[in-house]
Amino acid sequence: MVNLSVCIGSSCYVNGSHNVVQTFLHLIEDNGLNDLIDFKATFCMGNCKKEGVSVCLNGEIFRIDALKAREFFTEKVMPAINIS
Numbered sequence: 001m002v003n004l005s006v007c008i009g010s011s012c013y014v015n016g017s018h019n020v021v022q023t024f025l026h027l028i029e030d031n032g033l034n035d036l037i038d039f040k041a042t043f044c045m046g047n048c049k050k051e052g053v054s055v056c057l058n059g060e061i062f063r064i065d066a067l068k069a070r071e072f073f074t075e076k077v078m079p080a081i082n083i084s
């Protein structure tokens with residue numbers, strides 16, 4: 001099981017975390033991954049920055065551009081599923 005979470009704290013929210021959440025939800029649903037990914041929205045991960053949204057994948061925190069959520073999913077989340 002892959003653990004994936006998106007920060008919806010205030011800093012990440014203004015940087016587009018809502019879009020990241022929606023993108024991940026659609027990708028999980030469209031690819032039938034509900035049983036393979038434990039997906040959550042969380043409050044501040046203590047990684048606030050001026051730009052980007054904090055995403056935690058299996059305990060590792062990334063700061064991603066909200067417009068590149070799909071790429072992150074393809075490049076980081078899908079491979080994590082394949083090795084879990």
Ligand code: FES
Pocket residue numbers: 007008009010011012013043044045046047048049054
């Ligand atoms: S609000 Fe997202 S890391 Fe702080």
